[in-house]
Amino acid sequence: MDLKEINQKLKETRDELLEIVNALNGDQLSKRKEPNSWTISQVCQHLTEELYVMAIKKGLKSKEDSVIKNNPQWGFLVDRSNKIEAPDIAKPDDESLEGKEIIEKLNHSREKLNEVLNTVEDPSLLSRRHFVHPVFKEMFLIEWVRSLYLHEQRHIKQIIEIKDGI
Numbered sequence: 001m002d003l004k005e006i007n008q009k010l011k012e013t014r015d016e017l018l019e020i021v022n023a024l025n026g027d028q029l030s031k032r033k034e035p036n037s038w039t040i041s042q043v044c045q046h047l048t049e050e051l052y053v054m055a056i057k058k059g060l061k062s063k064e065d066s067v068i069k070n071n072p073q074w075g076f077l078v079d080r081s082n083k084i085e086a087p088d089i090a091k092p093d094d095e096s097l098e099g100k101e102i103i104e105k106l107n108h109s110r111e112k113l114n115e116v117l118n119t120v121e122d123p124s125l126l127s128r129r130h131f132v133h134p135v136f137k138e139m140f141l142i143e144w145v146r147s148l149y150l151h152e153q154r155h156i157k158q159i160i161e162i163k164d165g166i
Helices: 003-022 040-046 050-061 074-078 099-118 123-127 141-164
Strands: 130-133 137-140
Touching: 003 040, 003 099, 003 141, 040 099, 040 141, 050 099, 050 130, 050 141, 074 141, 123 141, 130 141, 137 141
Parallel strands: none
Antiparallel strands: 130 137
């Protein structure tokens, strides 16, 4: 999958997320599935791309091509029956945000991601450089970008579960 295809998937998935968030009120955004689980607002905060931007920037600083054998298990990521503990760096705070604030944060972080990706003069570098992912370990940068829309799809399912009380 090339960067153009990934960018299209990123856009489609983000549009779906924003449509869902736009339709929710404050009570729904602060709803939890279980007492100690995240609210919809927190799930959305978790979906901002700061960690990804940092990883891509650091990975691009490398001057040598990476030789890694990791092949991320995307089915594992998308399947909600697999519980994945978010690393501390990716955990949201307890602040409950309004829909407008959530959308602003999501849009701002996506702009930062696009800025980084648009500055890559040779997109093949994304397939030749890597950075260590907190869950999937060594991953090529292109796989970091690809994992974004898959990660977002996973959490869209979670948001729908919370909203519908499943």
